[in-house]
Each structure stands twice: as structure tokens, then as C-alpha cells.
Amino acid sequence: MKHLKGVNRKARKIEKTDQGAPVVEAQGIVPFMHTCTSVFNPGYENDWTGSTKQLCTPIETDLFGTTDMYCWWPGQAPDTYNNPDWNADCTRAMKDWMKLKVVKPEW
């Protein structure tokens, strides 16, 4: 795309595809579909991930969500085999998340 630059994740995905992404509605798995409305959040019994675990938990706790081997989504965190100490200075994600090391692939 020459005149539009993707800003959110969906737009960046569209940029990468050859054709515009078709809209898929109401089929199969629907995202965010286990919480209250986003508009007024009237019940507020769930957090924005749709679970209760993070209800008011600092979102930094999610930093470690991608580090275990059973994670189903592509890890944004470095693998701990090659980078065993990437989070060594971050003992409490809530407070120390800025101390996480940036790991760059070397090639």
C-alpha cells in the first residue's frame, strides 16, 4: 500500500496480504465474547481479556505470559534457553518491567 500506512495490528496484517482482508462475521470463534459490552463496561466482572485473573491486575503481569513452552501464541518474549537472564533484573513484573532486557537476533 502506497498511500496508507498500517497503524494497528489489523491494518499491518492487511498491508502484508495481497488482497484486502475479507470481513468474517459471526463464524466460529468470536473474539472478546465472554465479557460485558465495551461501551460502558456495565458489569465489569471480566477484564478486557475476558478473564478474571487480570481483573485489575497490572497488565505487566502479562509479560511472562509468552515465556512458557506451552504458550499457544508466538512468543514475543525471548526464549529462555538462549537468553536465560533476559528477565533477571525483573523480579516483579509490576514494578520492574522496564528492566527487561531487549534481545535482538544476531545475523
Added chain:
Amino acid sequence: MANIARTSGAGPALLPHQRFTAEGEAYVYAAETGGLFRMDGGMREALSSLASAEASTLPSEILSDLRRAGLLPAEGLREKAGRTAHPPLRLRTLVLMLTTSCNLACRYCYEDREEGCTPRDDGPGGGGPSAAAGRDAPGSIAAAGGGAPRDMSPESLRNAIAFLLEHDGPGGGGPSAAAGRDAPGSIAAAAGADRKVSVTFFGGEPLLRFPLIRTAVGEARRMARERGKEISFSITTNGTLLTREIAGFLKENGISVCLSIDGPREIHDRNRPYASGRGSYEDVARGIDLLMENRDGFPVAARVTLGHGAVDVRKTFDHLRGLGFHEVGFAPASAAEGNPAALTEEELCSVMDGFRDLADGYVDDVRERRVPTFSNMSQILALIHRGDPMPYPCGAGIGMLAMDPSGAFHPCHRLVGIGDSFGAPGAGFSEEARVRFLDGARRRRESACDACWAKNFCSGGCYHDAYLRHGDLFAPSVHYCRWIKELFLLGLQTYVRIQNETPTFLDVMLGERGIA
């Protein structure tokens, strides 16, 4: 053929979108795809001129970009094949209405319908939490009294949890779809269903049934373990009945607390009094102290209901942040027009001004590496970041159900007593009623809301709110349309500011954990 937003004149039909500027740049959000794009000068001019120009006069690369972004119809876009099917029930959250009784008499409470809410006492002073909470011996079946039971029986609760653990859907893509997460041979592994489910204790005031909660948590954990599932709990409480023992139990068991508090004493006492008229702030504040002491990261969220005459968002937010809440979320009181609790137009404007102020604070928090507390904004930013279409406004009847005290299922806790119930575990779950409900939701989305650029955020709005306003669950929340669009425009602008300043924040902080 769905409606489409047309520009005036003879130009081509642009699909629903919103243009805006932020940080000196021009952006466009395309509702059909959920894509948010920065425009260059050529695109800006093209979109402006589309009102009068023919599409064929535009450069082909502009037209191509417009089609790919979902701003002009393109082949493959808006194909709605298979739309007769609703998503299957894939239960992740079950809201348990343990009792319809409450010790407060909040002036905007939606429980105050046909059956009304019966305050039991006037707070800890008279009869108090121990008397109220001690009504049920653990495991006892509460007396139902006349008419519909006001209290959920332990048996219903057990059935509910068994249902939750067995109806978390066909899976196929959720977090638990990762092979190996479930013990081989377990039900979850066999069904490929979600491994994680959650229970929300709700009411009335759920702490009136604390003995039942205490028993239920242990039993639910055991049942979940047997089925190879993880179960988490949360509770939405007014906080007045918290004791050291209860607070300790909640913390020890990792039960997330969502506390209803409306702000500083003068606002809170006005909105949330006991039946006698005495304010509840003092008792809530004591409960908060108990929750906050030695909490060691234990999550406590504040949920503020904005009612008529009390819309000082900034003051409320600062007060609650000062009390130590990790998250503060706001929701206007659901109320019929003319109801004294309903916000006026001017008040809605004032709330929006407050939200703008908090959005600035949110950006500052991110910049200065503080945890943002304004949770409405976190939720909107997550929606924008993902950009997925939202065919339904919420998870009612899809990933979320509520059970009333009699043991019957409803789409959500607010719809108990409104519309058809979805049956009960013993009598059989009514898939027919669920589909009927979702049909109504879809009709609304495809008719009234199809041409709206904000449809992916709102999808017609809260069913319960529509019912109160229009007497119809599936009426679009037109009374809020303008406000909602302003709110999401604010979300889009805030999103851009954060992406420009701290581009890693949203990817890292608004990670996808728990989102299917």
C-alpha cells in the same frame, strides 16, 4: 445488501469509516476491516474529493489502497456466507447470582424491578455482616420463602459449576488448543475445550452468602481438578460486609475483587446508601483498608457507577487511585429516560470531558512507565489494537452466562427476569432460546448499526440498557450514539499518541493472554 455510508453527490460509496487527526497527522479507521491507517497527502485529498469525484478519476493505486483497507467495496469484502450460524456456546465465564438480596439501597440499582431488593439490615452496626453472612450454615440449602427463591442453593451452585466445566465449547483455536496442556485422557483434552474457566460471584450482595462462597470455592477447585481444568474466581461486592476473615479468604484464594464505589464520601453516600438513608462510605472504606493491607499484588478494582448529579470523573478517579485501586472503571447508570438516576445530555458531555482528561493522564502514565489505571481506556485500546470485527456487543449467551438464584440460566446477570431464560442444568439448556437471543442481536447489528463506523466497538450496545430505555432488548442504544462515537474517537486518538510515543506498549502490555 447491507447499508453503506454514502458520500454526498455522485461519487463512489465509501464504506463506514472515521477520519481524524492526531499529533498533526491524518488517520482513517475502516470499520469493515477494523484497520487503522495513517494517510499521506494524496490519500487525504482523495478521500476529501470522493464526495464529488467519480472513483474512476482517482489514481488506480489510491483505489487499490482504498479497497484493500476496506474503505471501498472489493471482491471478497463483506462476504457473509455462513452467517446464519451463530458461534457455539463456549462458556468461559459464569456469573452466579447467589442472592437477589442486598444490604444497600443504591438509588440506581437495576435489581429494583418487579421483585425489588430487600435490604436486610443497616450495615455492620445493626445485625451486621456476621448476622447476615451467618444465615447459611455451609452446605445448607437456603430457605426460598414465597415466590422465586432469593438465594441460590448449594445444589444449584454445584450444578452450575459442573455445567461450566462441561460446556466450555468445542474449542479449536483457544489457548487450550495447544496440545499437551491438558492431561492426556482428561475431558478437556478429549473435547479440545478451554482449560480455563471463571466464576463470578454476584448478587444482590454476594457476601451475604459468604459461607456458601467459602464452600463453593473449595468444591469448584476440586471439580475443576478432576476434569483437568483451571478455574478462577472473582467477586463483585459493595464492600460493606468485608471483615478481616473474609478479606483474608479472598486474598488467600486469589479471588479478584471488583468493588463498587462511586467516589469520595459525599458522592458515594448519596448514590449508595443503606435503606435507612445512612451512607455506606465509612463501611466501604473500612473494607477497602482490609483488602489493601498486606495485599502483595492482590488485585482490587473499583467500579464506579455514574448517576445523575455525580459526574465528577476526575475527582472520583483521583480519590480511588489514592485509595490504592489498581484499576478504576466507569459506567453510567442504566436507567430509563426520566429516571432520576439517568444522566442528562450535559452530564454526558461532562463525563466525556473527564474521560478526555483521564486519557491524557493515561498517555502520561505510559510515557512515565506507570501502570495506567483508567480501565475503560485499556479496554478500548485493546479493541483498537486487535481490530477484530465485533458481531455482538458482549459475550452474553456466547462465552458468558448468568445463573439466577432459582438455578435458571440467562444471557447475563442483568437480564435475569427479562426475556426468556435459557433453561437450567437439570431441566436442560435451551439452545433454541440462546439462538433466538443471538438472532435478535444480529438483526440489530445488521440493520440499525451496519452503516456506523463505530459498530466494532459498540455493536448496538448493552441489551439491558436498551431494554430500560426502549422496552426492547434489541433496540439500538441510539440515545448514546453520539457519545459512544466521541468516546471511540478519543480512543483512536489516544491509541495513535501511545503508538507514536511508546510503540512497544500496546504489543507488550495489551498482550493477548486469555483472548481467543
